[in-house]
Structures are given as structure tokens and as C-alpha cells.
Amino acid sequence: EPEVTQTPSHQVTQMGQEVILRCVPISNHLYFYWYRQILGQKVEFLVSFYNNEISEKSEIFDDQFSVERPDGSNFTLKIRSTKLEDSAMYFCASSEGFLMGSEAFFGQGTRLTVV
Amino acid sequence: AQSVAQPEDQVNVAEGNPLTVKCTYSVSGNPYLFWYVQYPNRGLQFLLKYITGDNLVKGSYGFEAEFNKSQTSFHLKKPSALVSDSALYFCAVRDILAGNNRKLIWGLGTSLAVNP
Numbered sequence: 001e002p003e004v005t006q007t008p009s010h011q012v013t014q015m016g017q018e019v020i021l022r023c024v025p026i027s028n029h030l031y032f033y034w035y036r037q038i039l040g041q042k043v044e045f046l047v048s049f050y051n052n053e054i055s056e057k058s059e060i061f062d063d064q065f066s067v068e069r070p071d072g073s074n075f076t077l078k079i080r081s082t083k084l085e086d087s088a089m090y091f092c093a094s095s096e097g098f099l100m101g102s103e104a105f106f107g108q109g110t111r112l113t114v115v
Numbered sequence: 116a117q118s119v120a121q122p123e124d125q126v127n128v129a130e131g132n133p134l135t136v137k138c139t140y141s142v143s144g145n146p147y148l149f150w151y152v153q154y155p156n157r158g159l160q161f162l163l164k165y166i167t168g169d170n171l172v173k174g175s176y177g178f179e180a181e182f183n184k185s186q187t188s189f190h191l192k193k194p195s196a197l198v199s200d201s202a203l204y205f206c207a208v209r210d211i212l213a214g215n216n217r218k219l220i221w222g223l224g225t226s227l228a229v230n231p
Contacts (some may be wrong), residue, residue, distance in 0.1 A: 004158070032215060043159070043205065043219040056218055091158060100211055101147050101166035105217065108158035 002026045006092050006107035013082055013114055015077040021077045021090030021110045032075045033104060036060075043052065043091070049075065082114045117142050117210050121222035128196045129230050135192075136191040136204050136225045144212025148189040149219065150180055153203040165189060176200070196229045203227075 005024045007113055013019050025032050034046040047057040066078045075094075079086055089111050093104040118141045128134045140146055150162040163174025165182040173179045180191045191204060203226050205218040 006158075007145075033218070035219075042223050043207075043221040048217055056220070074150075083156060093159075095217065100217065101164065102217075103149060103161045103164055104217075105161060106151070106159040108156075 002105075004092055004105050004107035006090075006093055006110050008110060009108065010111045011113070013085055013112070015114055016081050019079050019082055019112065021079075021092075021112070023075045023077070023089050023107055024073055025075055025092065025094030026096075026105055027073070029094035029096050029105075031055075031095045031097075031102070032067075032069070032105075033095075035079045035091045035093065035106075036088040036090040037091065037109075038085075046077070079112075082112075084114050087112055087114045117208065117220045119206050119208050119220050119222040121204075121206055121225045123225050124223075125226045126227065127228045127230060131195050134193050134196040134200070134227065134229070136206075136227060138191065138206030138222060139187050140189065140206070140208045140220075141187065142208055142210040142212070142220075144210050146189075147209040147211060148180075148182060149207045149209070150174065150178070150189075151189050151205045151207065153205065153224070154164050155202075155228045159205065172216070196227075198229050198231050201227055201229045 009021045027051045032049040037043045047061045048055045064080045068076050091109045093106045095102040095104045120139045148165040151159040189205045203224045205224045206222040
């Protein structure tokens, strides 16, 4: 069964450093997403991406964040200068098509720890 | 504002008993509703969804959920719980009036513990 894969599973970084979280969405999917979950809190939407551009982003997704689909298979989330409060589980997801009812399929997550 | 509430942090049931995990929502238009499950150290797995049609929807692993528009609820149910159902369950909603965006609004999650 096709699945979304994320690497690395755990990333530890020093405050102020740049990190890139990587995702390989399901191959025939058209919409891509990043969500995050701070420990003990809700899953929060960060950004959605369609047709090589951001289609929606939340207020969390400020200038420190960027997304890219560099080669038609990978989908990356970059945090330019990490802060302690960026420590969270980051989930990548993809969904099939234009229908609003399409469910999103999630990767296993990358646990980012900023020290 | 769009929101999802899961009023119970934890639900405990005995194996073989029916289980219910509650979810209520608030959206401006009609909702698309989803349930996901998260096992330890795993991602979010899709269980089932309500889009339109029959209010009772069936999903993976014997789970079902009932959409109740008047009560704005979408409770997850299973007739006979298994120990292996123990996990974290998330309810999520997408507002079909929210333009072309597809973001999901999530509840806080409910931890289900099924005791042998």
C-alpha cells in the first residue's frame, strides 16, 4: 500500500540553525501539507501546496518557514532559524485530488527538538 | 470560527464492550468530517470520513461513526473493542464553505485504553 514517508524520524538542532524536513508524498497525489503537533497540544495546520505553489498557510507559517517541491517527488519544509518553540512533531500529508472530501494520508512524522 | 471538541481526554473500556469516542464540531457551512488514529510512534492513520449521504459511515478496523447535524456531532463507535484498538483518536473537520482551502481543523485527541 502506498504511503507517505518522512525523514529523518528525529532531528535535534541548535537554536538558530536551519533545518530541512523531508517528505515523499504518495506518487499520484496532488495536494501536499505540513502540520505540526507540539507535545500535549492540538495538531496545527501549517501550509498546503498545490501546483507548485502555496495554496494556503496559517499564521504560524511566517517568514522563517518555506516549502519546496524540488524534484517532483520530494516535498520539503525548511525552517531558516529555529527557535525553542519550534520543537514539535511535524507531519507531512498528501491527498489525491480536487475533491474537498479527499482524505489526507500522513507520514509517520519527524520529531524536531531544538536545544 | 471553525473548531472541533473532543470532550474526553481518555476513554477506558473493557475488551469486548462497545466503545464511543465523542466529537463535536463548529463550522460556518456544511462539514466534511474525519477520524484518524495514532498508534505510539506512528503517524496519523485515516479511519473514516463523512462527506454526504448516509449519516452512519463505516471505516477501517470495524469502526463506524454517526453524523448528527442537529447536535453537530460525529461520534466514533465500535460494537466490540479490542486491546489493539488502544491508541490516540483524533477528530477533524474541513469546512466546505471555507473557499478552496483544504486544511483540517483538529480536536485535541482522545486516548482510548481497552483493558483485557
